[in-house]
Amino acid sequence: MGRRELVVRELVGAHGRTYAEDAGIALKDTPQPLYRLLVLSHLLSARIRGSVALATARALYEAGLRDPRRMAQATWQQRVDALGRGGYRRYDERTATQLGDAAGLLSERWGGDLRRLRREADGEVSELRRLFQEFPGIGPAGADIFLREAQGVWPEAAPYLDTKALQGAERLDLPKDPERLTELAGDTDPAVLAAALVRAAVDKGVAEDTLRRAG
Secondary structure: OOHHHHHHHHHHHHHOOOHHHHOOOOOOOOHHHHHHHHHHHHHHOOOOOHHHHHHHHHHHHHOOOOOHHHHHHOOHHHHHHHHHHOOOOOOHHHHHHHHHHHHHHHHHHHOOOHHHHHHHHOOOHHHHHHHHOOOOOOOHHHHHHHHHHHOOOOHHHOOOOOHHHHHHHHHOOOOOOHHHHHHHHOOOOHHHHHHHHHHHHHOHHHHHHHHHHHO
């Protein structure tokens, strides 16, 4: 096994879990898990700690705001309160409005089902990325997070290693080429690889620990 393969193996072994998993989302190609991932992507894309975004995604779920109908029907204050319980206070008022508006758009345009958005994109990843950015609060970073996490169930997006994941690869002295990284990772789920690389990008300690263990 080459040095770079060993680095990838050590990284995935220690940090190979998706952000959806951490938020308690059992991701499947069905409406509710996909919607919960959309909300998580929105939360993670803000300038706030990832741990707070994950806790807030769980708090929204526990408050019953787990599908677009319930999210849209909740009052603005109910959304603010759930965001606050997750610790998402810096952006809570704006985010409460955006979540309600995004849920309304999803319901009206795609019947509450992101698989319809996927069909509209017709296999074009650039179109998927564009369509996601029509949701209030979802910019390029949020679209990247969704596709990075969803590529295991939407394989037309794979390998989706965005700028943030490639920053992790650079920090680990790995190739900044998605196809080459996928080859080094063998049969690792590309969503797991992407998440592990992102963890190396956002936490220098993850990269240092991985390189130390790889020898």
